Amino acid sequence: MTNSAPDVPATPEQLRRSIADRTWTSPTAGILDGYQQANLVVVPASAATEFAEYCRANPSVCPLLASSAPGDPQLTYDGCIVDVRTMVPRYRVWQNGRLAEEPFDLTPRWREDSVAFALGCSHTLDGPLRRAGIPVAVTAPPVYITSLTTRGTTRFDGAVAVSMRPVEDDLVDTAIAVTAMLPTGHGAPVHIGDPAEIGLADLASPDFGVFPGIGPNQTPVFWNCGVTPQLALAEAGLEYAATHYPGHMLVLDTVVAA
Incomplete structure (x- = not known):
């Protein structure tokens, strides 16, 4: 195969x-x-x-x-x-x-x-972001396990995973507005900017995927990711x-x- x-x-x-x-x-x-x-x-x-x-x-x-x-x-x-x-x-x-x-x-x-x-x-977000003039790589975005946690009402609980897409500084508000309209793609970003605020010490070392780099006029923007329930299942x-x-x-x- x-x-x-x-x-x-x-x-x-x-x-x-x-x-x-x-x-x-x-x-x-x-x-x-x-x-x-x-x-x-x-x-x-x-x-x-x-x-x-x-x-x-x-x-x-x-x-x-x-x-x-x-x-x-x-x-x-x-x-x-x-x-x-x-x-x-x-x-x-x-x-x-x-x-x-x-x-x-x-x-x-x-x-x-x-x-x-x-x-x-969150792959559902990529087409709308591209159509709004925000370049998004055709490969899967890098995924990071953060210090954020889910609301555990049952045995399912754990860390929140996020996907990251670099966005030009002057297009961040557009990225927020576009994705907020798409709750079936996780909706608006869960975090914007400093990765240390969500427990990430090194963006160049994602837990899954490949780091695409952050340009001098780009901001890292983080969305919720479907890896999160996989982490909950494991526990x-x-x-x-x-x-x-x-x-x-x-x-x-x-x-x-x-």
């Missing part, structure tokens, strides 16, 4: 079909950026109510788009029906809080008590859980208008 990408399909439906037949296994950052992208979380039915409460308590961290019935791999959002076992380019599988596998197909790991959640993703003591692999998202049919 290679991770080289063919030509980008013209629609999310065509992309999902290519993912399902394994001709597309690459990241989704920077492609079809006029459409809603989503993070995936799968937990046992016994933990699903608690996870939904965690999402409701932290709506900008975990914008809850849709969830499935126990054991049903089909998830529906805004009229778009997807099979979450096969329509994400790559997955992560967790057992007893430890990362066990990173497969390209979740079907063999799907359980009768599995419940899937689709959560809004929740679940026998089983699954997520998307970082940067490999579920791309839905909803057009992002901002």
Whole structure:
């Protein structure tokens, strides 16, 4: 199995079909950026109510788009029906809080008590930012684990992860305004400027991804990130859980208008 990408399909439906037949296994950052992208979380039915409460308590961290019935791999959002076992380019599988596998197909790991959640993703912001004249790299942004924490109303709790995009100083207000209109992409930034204020000592050393550099007239702008629930899952003591692999998202049919 290679991770080289063919030509980008013209629609999310065509992309999902290519993912399902394994001709597309690459990241989704920077492609079809006029459409809603989503993070995936799968937990046992016994933990699903608690996870939904965690999402409701932290709506900008975990914008809850849709969830499935126990054991049903089909998830529906805004009229778009997807099979979450096969329509994400790559997955992560967790057992007893430890990362066990990173497969390209979740079907063999799907359980009768599995419940899937689709959560809004910051990749949804990139197209609107570009259309507003703010350059955004087509690769996935760097991700950092901060000193911020979520509101833990259940066993799910932990550190907040953020993605960072450098923004020209005179466009920061525009970036705030554009993304504030997109709650399904985490909405407005969670922090702007000095990374030390959120516990980050060295921007050049992200926890995930590659640091793109900060120009002399740029400000680091930080948005909530879908890695946060993955951190919470690792601490929740679940026998089983699954997520998307970082940067490999579920791309839905909803057009992002901002």
